[in-house]
Amino acid sequence: MRLTLRRAVAVGSMLTLIGVVAPAAAAHSEDDPRSCRDLMGADAPAFIQCRWLAKPDEAFDVVRFWAENDNARLKEAGPYDGLFFDCTAPGNSCPEADGDGTVGDENTPLPEGAEDGGAPECETGQECAVDGHAEGGDGTVSEPEPGSPADPGSGTGKTVTPRGAVPAAEIEAAAQTPAGQAVTAAKTTGLRVWLDTELADDWKAGPEAFAAAVRRVGALAARPEVAGIRFTAQLGYNATFTTGEEITSFVTAASAALRQAAPGKRLGVHTVVPVFACGADEACKTEMAKRHPLLAPEKIEPHLVAGRVDQVTLDTGLLYGGYTDWDIDAAAAHRNQWIQVRARAWDVLAQVAAEETGLVGDVTAEQVATRVSTPVMDGAAQQINLWTRVQDAQGVKHLTAWDELAKLGPIQRRMAAVYNPATPEKDLATDLKKIREAFGQIYLTVA
Numbered sequence: 001m002r003l004t005l006r007r008a009v010a011v012g013s014m015l016t017l018i019g020v021v022a023p024a025a026a027a028h029s030e031d032d033p034r035s036c037r038d039l040m041g042a043d044a045p046a047f048i049q050c051r052w053l054a055k056p057d058e059a060f061d062v063v064r065f066w067a068e069n070d071n072a073r074l075k076e077a078g079p080y081d082g083l084f085f086d087c088t089a090p091g092n093s094c095p096e097a098d099g100d101g102t103v104g105d106e107n108t109p110l111p112e113g114a115e116d117g118g119a120p121e122c123e124t125g126q127e128c129a130v131d132g133h134a135e136g137g138d139g140t141v142s143e144p145e146p147g148s149p150a151d152p153g154s155g156t157g158k159t160v161t162p163r164g165a166v167p168a169a170e171i172e173a174a175a176q177t178p179a180g181q182a183v184t185a186a187k188t189t190g191l192r193v194w195l196d197t198e199l200a201d202d203w204k205a206g207p208e209a210f211a212a213a214v215r216r217v218g219a220l221a222a223r224p225e226v227a228g229i230r231f232t233a234q235l236g237y238n239a240t241f242t243t244g245e246e247i248t249s250f251v252t253a254a255s256a257a258l259r260q261a262a263p264g265k266r267l268g269v270h271t272v273v274p275v276f277a278c279g280a281d282e283a284c285k286t287e288m289a290k291r292h293p294l295l296a297p298e299k300i301e302p303h304l305v306a307g308r309v310d311q312v313t314l315d316t317g318l319l320y321g322g323y324t325d326w327d328i329d330a331a332a333a334h335r336n337q338w339i340q341v342r343a344r345a346w347d348v349l350a351q352v353a354a355e356e357t358g359l360v361g362d363v364t365a366e367q368v369a370t371r372v373s374t375p376v377m378d379g380a381a382q383q384i385n386l387w388t389r390v391q392d393a394q395g396v397k398h399l400t401a402w403d404e405l406a407k408l409g410p411i412q413r414r415m416a417a418v419y420n421p422a423t424p425e426k427d428l429a430t431d432l433k434k435i436r437e438a439f440g441q442i443y444l445t446v447a
Contacts, residue, residue: 034055035052036052037051040280041279041280041285165222166215166222179220180220180223182421182444183225186225186444189432192442193442193444194266194443194444198233211257214254217229217231221262222261229267230267230269231258231268232251232269234271234272235251237272251308266311267309268309268310268311269313271315272295273297274292275295276314277322287325301344310351313353314341314353315355316355316358316371317357319334319337339378342379342380352380352382353382354375355384356385356387357390359386360387361398365401372386372405373411385416386418402437405438413441414440415440417435418442419442419445
């Protein structure tokens with residue numbers, strides 16, 4: 001059944017398509033009933049074309065076709081025969097490929113040997129690249145901390161330590177803290193672990209406070225159990241920063257410092273781009289640009305192009321009710337946003353994730369399926385993050401749709417729970433076990 005459901009997800013992911021073609025070859029005119037060019041906006045480049053393979057109102061018929069008779073057609077479906085060259089046939093010769101052909105984790109660009117986001121091992125005494133995005137790290141061979149496992153006195157030789165890396169003693173000490181124990185417990189449960197922290201206030205507090213915060217987070221993140229660090233939330237949306245230059249300085253500084261403190265770890269930020277959900281509505285785009293000048297696409301994209309972050313998470317909160325002034329409902333806002341993300345190929349520059357806080361409290365099965373699957377099924381987001389606990393003006397609300405989430409097995413590895421171990425629902429072990437039943441990843445909130 002798992003294979004069948006995965007095939008069903010694959011069918012669903014084909015319901016929409018963005019095709020990049022030359023204008024002269026594009027057969028999608030203004031009068032084409034299957035054109036979705038109107039969702040792109042007047043400012044979209046002419047070479048970007050949009051055409052429905054199946055319109056939203058046709059999607060059900062497509063799914064029903066494959067699901068009839070207990071998914072009989074899906075079960076009978078097989079790979080396309082295609083044309084292949086048989087390297088073993090007499091007289092045929094094929095070049096030898098380097099390595100064993102093993103493909104790495106689909107969610108990480110790190111080389112083999114960088115287990116769970118950790119740095120790959122280097123041969124003793126040699127220099128090696130720990131992370132291709134490091135800014136300012138010289139990757140030189142340095143003396144390890146006295147008494148550490150790599151101390152020359154222990155007979156193991158020198159290690160490659162980027163300038164600014166956290167000493168082994170501090171990494172070990174961090175492992176014994178409540179946050180460190182939560183990391184170990186989450187990894188033991190089988191979850192892929194990210195640290196979720198906020199460095200913006202520390203950066204604004206001055207160099208000393210910022211350096212201390214980076215060192216503290218770096219000590220936790222340097223452990224092999226940790227895949228990455230999300231170092232800020234609501235970037236450009238809240239009142240922390242007032243100018244684009246200030247945001248750029250912060251992201252640049254945080255990225256460079258963390259790449260040295262915890263080499264090999266992926267870095268992420270959480271933000272929102274309100275104009276994306278407007279689609280082709282010019283009045284909406286004008287107003288959103290006026291309300292949120294720091295969140296224009298051209299202000300976010302440079303961080304991805306420069307490699308300062310490896311993951312960008314877009315919040316979905318504004319999509320529900322934030323566009324009613326222009327008669328754009330949640331479904332249309334979702335569709336508009338992810339079309340814009342695909343059109344700009346952000347998923348090529350970084351991993352794109354969606355963040356959903358609206359599934360706490362009483363929700364329906366339809367809301368769960370739609371809000372969780374839409375970003376992934378639309379093909380623009382590779383991951384969906386769900387909060388397990390939200391505190392607002394009405395009080396604390398908890399994630400309740402556990403049974404429905406557990407049914408989304410085919411995309412479980414793409415689902416991450418945002419969880420604060422300092423405020424457990426019951427206790428850490430019980431909470432992590434429950435999270436693992438529905439999620440493949442976890443973002444642990446750490447101070």
